[in-house]
Amino acid sequence: MDGLRLRLPSEVVELHDHRLRQRNVRLLLKREDLIHPELIGNKWRKLKYNLTRATEQGKSTLLTFGGAYSNHIRATAAAGYHFGFKTIGIIRGERHLPLNESLAHAAAQGMTLAYMDRSTYRRKMDPEVIVALRERFGEFFLIPEGGSNVEALDGCAEIAHEIDRDFDLICCPCGTGGTLAGVSAGLQDGQRALGFSALRDGRFLGDKVSRLQQQRYGRVFNNWSIECEFHFGGFARRNAELTAFIDSFERRQGLRLEWIYVAKMLYGIFTLIERGVIIDGTTVVALITG
Numbered sequence: 001m002d003g004l005r006l007r008l009p010s011e012v013v014e015l016h017d018h019r020l021r022q023r024n025v026r027l028l029l030k031r032e033d034l035i036h037p038e039l040i041g042n043k044w045r046k047l048k049y050n051l052t053r054a055t056e057q058g059k060s061t062l063l064t065f066g067g068a069y070s071n072h073i074r075a076t077a078a079a080g081y082h083f084g085f086k087t088i089g090i091i092r093g094e095r096h097l098p099l100n101e102s103l104a105h106a107a108a109q110g111m112t113l114a115y116m117d118r119s120t121y122r123r124k125m126d127p128e129v130i131v132a133l134r135e136r137f138g139e140f141f142l143i144p145e146g147g148s149n150v151e152a153l154d155g156c157a158e159i160a161h162e163i164d165r166d167f168d169l170i171c172c173p174c175g176t177g178g179t180l181a182g183v184s185a186g187l188q189d190g191q192r193a194l195g196f197s198a199l200r201d202g203r204f205l206g207d208k209v210s211r212l213q214q215q216r217y218g219r220v221f222n223n224w225s226i227e228c229e230f231h232f233g234g235f236a237r238r239n240a241e242l243t244a245f246i247d248s249f250e251r252r253q254g255l256r257l258e259w260i261y262v263a264k265m266l267y268g269i270f271t272l273i274e275r276g277v278i279i280d281g282t283t284v285v286a287l288i289t290g
């Protein structure tokens, strides 16, 4: 895996801002976005042990699912390209030509793209759907949508292990819950994890995190929670307030935040600090996952 030149451990940088100083809170950014241009952030963490497991099982093809703009599809294509797996991406909905940039890139890295109607896609993990996929494509190693499975948890737990500074709270954005499930499992006693839902209806996310931890560790950790207030209208929705936050963050810090997940989380962190929910004296780590 060294041939890829992954930047690991990912860098940790402290953010300096008067709002943090006023509240006596330290905020450290863990720059998962800098790990690799194509295997950004939690994508690498989630895929790492999936690749190991696929190899152990002698599987040479990876099959996974995603929407037409899925970062996970793109990352799986890149992982296949770099690590010598064939890849199949099952894309939700109909094919649109020309391919968007994300799918075109995946295809250029050798991924076979196949499309699944939306009603079958909702049942994509049902045994009969998987059997039909095996009949069509032959043997493959199955990675779920978003890459969140038990293998992903081990990779995400390593994020927490890597941090060599003291901290109290680690924050991450949540889409499928795999990152939070793994990170929470990697914490030491007394540390907590807080996920920020990027989805409008984030309530089911807690069940997903619990299920993943139960599957992987045989128990659910009690060191995490999920904040559902900062979705800005729902997945991939934004408003002027979020845009203003992103612009002002870039002016102050020189970093343009990814808006679907990361900006919403950071907006939430600053709000909770301002409200005193994240209390005086806390050291927070925020995962910049994209």
Ligand SMILES: Cc1ncc(COP(=O)(O)O)c(C=O)c1O
Pocket (backbone or CB within 6 Å): 041, 042, 071, 072, 146, 148, 173, 174, 175, 176, 177, 178, 179, 180, 258, 261, 262, 289, 290
């Ligand atoms: C940039 C980014 N951050 C965070 C997440 C959410 O991670 P998870 O699906 O593990 O909750 C995703 C989606 O996988 C993502 O693309």
